[in-house]
Amino acid sequence: MTEPSRPHRGENLDITHKRGKPTLRTIATIAGLAVTTVSRALSDAPQISLETRQRVHRIAREIGYLPDRAAQRLKTGRTNVVAILLDPHEEVVGFTTSIMYGIAKALKETPYHLIVAPNFLSTTNAEAAEYIIRNHLADGLIFTRTEPLDARVRLLLEAGFPFICHGRTEFSTPHPYVDYDNFTFAYEATRRLIAKGRTKVAVILPSKRLTFCQHILHGFMTAVREVGIAYEVPEIVDLDTPADVLRDFIRSRAAAPGAPDGFVCPGEVSALAVISGMSDAGRTLASDYDIVAKETSRLLTQLQPKVDTIHEDLTAAGEDLGRILLQRINNPDAEDLHLLLPPQINFPIG
Amino acid sequence: MTEPSRPHRGENLDITHKRGKPTLRTIATIAGLAVTTVSRALSDAPQISLETRQRVHRIAREIGYLPDRAAQRLKTGRTNVVAILLDPHEEVVGFTTSIMYGIAKALKETPYHLIVAPNFLSTTNAEAAEYIIRNHLADGLIFTRTEPLDARVRLLLEAGFPFICHGRTEFSTPHPYVDYDNFTFAYEATRRLIAKGRTKVAVILPSKRLTFCQHILHGFMTAVREVGIAYEVPEIVDLDTPADVLRDFIRSRAAAPGAPDGFVCPGEVSALAVISGMSDAGRTLASDYDIVAKETSRLLTQLQPKVDTIHEDLTAAGEDLGRILLQRINNPDAEDLHLLLPPQINFPIG
DNA sequence: TCTGGGAATGAAAACGTTTTAAATTTTAAC
DNA sequence: GTTAAAATTTAAAACGTTTTCATTCCCAGA
Numbered sequence: 014m015t016e017p018s019r020p021h022r023g024e025n026l027d028i029t030h031k032r033g034k035p036t037l038r039t040i041a042t043i044a045g046l047a048v049t050t051v052s053r054a055l056s057d058a059p060q061i062s063l064e065t066r067q068r069v070h071r072i073a074r075e076i077g078y079l080p081d082r083a084a085q086r087l088k089t090g091r092t093n094v095v096a097i098l099l100d101p102h103e104e105v106v107g108f109t110t111s112i113m114y115g116i117a118k119a120l121k122e123t124p125y126h127l128i129v130a131p132n133f134l135s136t137t138n139a140e141a142a143e144y145i146i147r148n149h150l151a152d153g154l155i156f157t158r159t160e161p162l163d164a165r166v167r168l169l170l171e172a173g174f175p176f177i178c179h180g181r182t183e184f185s186t187p188h189p190y191v192d193y194d195n196f197t198f199a200y201e202a203t204r205r206l207i208a209k210g211r212t213k214v215a216v217i218l219p220s221k222r223l224t225f226c227q228h229i230l231h232g233f234m235t236a237v238r239e240v241g242i243a244y245e246v247p248e249i250v251d252l253d254t255p256a257d258v259l260r261d262f263i264r265s266r267a268a269a270p271g272a273p274d275g276f277v278c279p280g281e282v283s284a285l286a287v288i289s290g291m292s293d294a295g296r297t298l299a300s301d302y303d304i305v306a307k308e309t310s311r312l313l314t315q316l317q318p319k320v321d322t323i324h325e326d327l328t329a330a331g332e333d334l335g336r337i338l339l340q341r342i343n344n345p346d347a348e349d350l351h352l353l354l355p356p357q358i359n360f361p362i363g
Numbered sequence: 364m365t366e367p368s369r370p371h372r373g374e375n376l377d378i379t380h381k382r383g384k385p386t387l388r389t390i391a392t393i394a395g396l397a398v399t400t401v402s403r404a405l406s407d408a409p410q411i412s413l414e415t416r417q418r419v420h421r422i423a424r425e426i427g428y429l430p431d432r433a434a435q436r437l438k439t440g441r442t443n444v445v446a447i448l449l450d451p452h453e454e455v456v457g458f459t460t461s462i463m464y465g466i467a468k469a470l471k472e473t474p475y476h477l478i479v480a481p482n483f484l485s486t487t488n489a490e491a492a493e494y495i496i497r498n499h500l501a502d503g504l505i506f507t508r509t510e511p512l513d514a515r516v517r518l519l520l521e522a523g524f525p526f527i528c529h530g531r532t533e534f535s536t537p538h539p540y541v542d543y544d545n546f547t548f549a550y551e552a553t554r555r556l557i558a559k560g561r562t563k564v565a566v567i568l569p570s571k572r573l574t575f576c577q578h579i580l581h582g583f584m585t586a587v588r589e590v591g592i593a594y595e596v597p598e599i600v601d602l603d604t605p606a607d608v609l610r611d612f613i614r615s616r617a618a619a620p621g622a623p624d625g626f627v628c629p630g631e632v633s634a635l636a637v638i639s640g641m642s643d644a645g646r647t648l649a650s651d652y653d654i655v656a657k658e659t660s661r662l663l664t665q666l667q668p669k670v671d672t673i674h675e676d677l678t679a680a681g682e683d684l685g686r687i688l689l690q691r692i693n694n695p696d697a698e699d700l701h702l703l704l705p706p707q708i709n710f711p712i713g
Numbered sequence: 714t715c716t717g718g719g720a721a722t723g724a725a726a727a728c729g730t731t732t733t734a735a736a737t738t739t740t741a742a743c
Numbered sequence: 744g745t746t747a748a749a750a751t752t753t754a755a756a757a758c759g760t761t762t763t764c765a766t767t768c769c770c771a772g773a
Contacts, residue, residue: 099464103457316636
């Protein structure tokens, strides 16, 4: 019988595993340490000597060790996942995509990942949130299109689940949020129309149910009342509404007496609809009427030099959303962070 | 001493757990079965008697049991996650969002979830895929904007990782894909322009690097050669390129002699840019020139009644992508499924 | 020389599931 | 009434971590 072979230089140590991937045990065997110590060393626990820590890190790097997320998740109860509730609406072109990119950017160097939980049209908008919580699919939640009395906010507050929303609720319930200053957007947009000599202005609202529309309305009304001119507030359409609704409205409105000669549009979609409807009625942009629109893509800038635009940086918003949510997850007792992002106005302010 | 209390009606059984949530053990205790049996019963293993299976299912439902995904994942090595690689490009408005919604729809009644792995502009487009595989973050991958010789395809094939792509490679490497029939789109679009009496047509290409652009070019050239008219192939812009590029090009081109009087546009963005550039040069849509454009939103339909459009249903594509990928994950040896989705042409075909 | 105490490391249990192999019960066959 | 086979059920190990508690080691202080 040959004598039992002794491992040389560690190569013959039994470090093979079922699934082939190196684990803490692999490192432990190589380093001649206990799994416990390796685990601690990798998380830089102070009780482990600096020398050991460095050695373990080095070995881990050399053999390409990557922690098993499922095991960590099982043991710690943390998912290292952030979820975003998606709505199938886009008043503004690229809304969803831009926000998601921003969030992803904030998560880039962290162990967190982003999962998407779409709100289907058939479901209430709190349903996806409930699902996430029940199944413990994420450590935190992000959502957009916040309503004044938002069912999701109530649900998440009750559940004590970390979240942040894009947009505010009516009564500023206690939670972090990131919002765009829609009041200022609408106020400056309206003033711009007035400054251009328009005397009957209109603001297009996608839906009064959303808080941001209220802010827009408020900004609009403030500017209008300061000057005391005539106004109009059609409430219409987003990208999913039959495209003709707003356009038909605008067309018929343009023909009637006392038609608006200035429009505040909250997105590319409504701006294009207005242009189209007015053009159907024989009205020409810039000479017969003006538009100030919010945009996040560069569609309008591209299309018409005469449309004044105010930009909303949704990628930046997403980045803030992600960053603040992570803070909140890791320190639930910290103070709520609120962020109000300023409009970028692409025309000279009077 | 009182006699040791016996559980009545199951309420006093010790079924409390650290984290409060019911587990297999909870059910096992209530049902007076072993954890093994419960596990099997819930997955409807044939060896468990029908009666037991039903009873276990009932109890699970009653106490609101939900399996711990981390534990399942750890044990089985399956993540129950599908990842999508996102590109920050959108030649077509709502591209990303629509595809994602489709995928989510396909995943809805399954245990699978969708995570997003964005390709940042700074990285190669295979990097995100590598990351997913290395960290074992998903069981399958979906990506878009496939190139003729796609680095991601090569990587994933080598790794033996299940995936499906939107778009084809050049040599139809062995893997499932879902694609839109861009040849037919371009062919019919071009023929439409010709039928309208246009004699010098142009096709706008976002980038020759992408396979779908090659198909568009091929469809365009086929139609052009059939008739033998003059043509032009400017290669330009997507949503992230400085908006002026194409527009400036079109403007200067429109002024020169022999300018195109018909444009095939692969998306809303390029269509708007053409309209804008031509309008700068004093040309009017429909009278001076025509456009046939692909769209997935309803932006163009809304804007100009005179732009002929061909629709691409990206949500349907996403649904197919999700569905086929799941099949592939659960049966890696099945034959590759290929799907070529037909264009929806919104004008009468001659 | 012994003791106490901090610094560093380790053993073992646990998270909740699946799965292998074994044990038990039931049924069928004689 | 026995026994083999089939039908059910179970015990225990394992997946790869983290964490509680214990252990070892080393050195200062007496």
